[in-house]
């Protein structure tokens with residue numbers, strides 16, 4: 387956070403200077419002939435010599451994808467189980483600093499009829515794993531701080547990488563991922579499972595077939611009451627290792643987990659493939675929820691209740707894209723509210739939304755929701771081909787209703803066939819970039835902040851997101 391604080395100071399100076407330029411000095415009034423522009427706090431560095439972009443990267447097909455899973459907490463245990471269903475994947479190594487978690491994962495492999503994996507319980511086990519020559523894919527499920535370091539180190543050692551969300555916590559980490567992927571020509575995918583949820587995939591299909599016309603505005607969110615988990619101490623249900631997630635909420639104010647809402651919208655809008663996020667503005671409410679909850683659980687005088695928590699309860703971040711689209715992303719994990727990722731798409735010909743009410747409205751009757759019967763049949767007609775292929779199995783395997791399995795299935799499928807992955811390093815970097823960009827904006831009264839262009843212009847070479855199929859090439 388020190389870095390963000392010093393940045394904040396220099397930003398304020400930049401902003402004050404631009405205010406002086408843009409205002410009439412005698413009256414202080416705004417001069418429309420000299421409008422403000424978004425501040426380029428993080429300029430896009432030139433691409434290092436000898437490096438090329440990795441959009442639509444193809445790598446050698448892998449008969450069997452040999453996987454190492456790092457981090458076997460709540461999320462990692464599910465990954466072991468799900469990947470065990472996929473024939474073309476073999477889990478060859480597992481790592482966690484908690485030996486009982488490693489033991490549990492071994493039992494899962496045995497129960498699933500899979501061979502035992504090599505185990506690592508030392509803090510740097512992921513480094514030993516990256517150096518192995520019999521691992522193709524490093525699959526990261528640790529707390530957030532280790533995602534980018536493990537990803538970069540693993541790519542440097544020739545491994546493809548898939549990481550739980552977010553891929554990066556800072557712009558610097560995001561560039562490290564991009565540069566390492568470009569230099570090593572390895573795949574780097576963030577495991578954004580919400581892109582594979584059933585309604586989200588149907589709306590992607592609808593958007594790609596023009597059902598919504600020109601998409602103008604979208605909304606997404608991560609509204610999920612995590613208070614009991616954030617404050618769960620060791621031994622309590624929902625406990626995060628070392629209470630790592632509470633620490634992030636204590637230290638940072640911004641959109642800390644924007645990817646769940648943004649991911650599906652980003653593909654519907656063809657971001658990084660024909661359009662890109664240009665700038666954002668971000669505001670946070672004050673912080674009330676964590677303190678109120680801590681007082682109730684631990685008492686008024688407890689350390690938890692007296693502590694300062696940086697993260698305002700509700701963060702709202704609005705993004706403008708190069709092609710003139712807007713995206714509204716909300717983040718609130720500390721209020722007693724029903725779960726919502728919103729997933730709203732508004733276009734010139736139609737509208738769709740998943741939360742709080744799932745529905746679609748289409749021209750020429752855009753005022754009204756489609757009836758339940760019409761919605762149902764439309765969703766059948768536009769079922770995404772990948773859901774048609776694997777949706778039933780995904781529902782059986784589960785993992786957030788099946789979307790987690792579709793994600794793993796697609797990751798292994800593309801690596802097996804040597805196809806470009808559905809999500810690439812530019813998605814990982816730009817979706818994760820909201821975290822630090824929103825912090826900078828929040829710290830400066832909603833100042834507009836420019837996105838770096840992680841593709842360094844390559845986004846103009848494509849015009850659509852493609853989820854590749856082996857037999858349709």
Ligand SMILES: NC(=O)c1ccc[n+]([C@@H]2O[C@H](COP(=O)([O-])OP(=O)(O)OC[C@H]3O[C@@H](n4cnc5c(N)ncnc54)[C@H](O)[C@@H]3O)[C@@H](O)[C@H]2O)c1
Pocket residue numbers: 456457458459460461462481482483484487508509510511512527528529530532550551552577578579625626627786
């Ligand atoms: N996509 C989703 O739907 C979804 C859902 C839940 C969690 N997640 C993400 O998954 C990640 C893990 O979350 P979680 O809920 O499992 O948290 P968790 O605290 O249960 O798991 C983190 C694990 O990392 C392990 N760990 C710590 N240091 C390590 C090291 N040096 N080497 C190996 N392992 C180490 C811990 O022992 C722990 O088991 C987070 O990024 C979280 O945001 C994603």
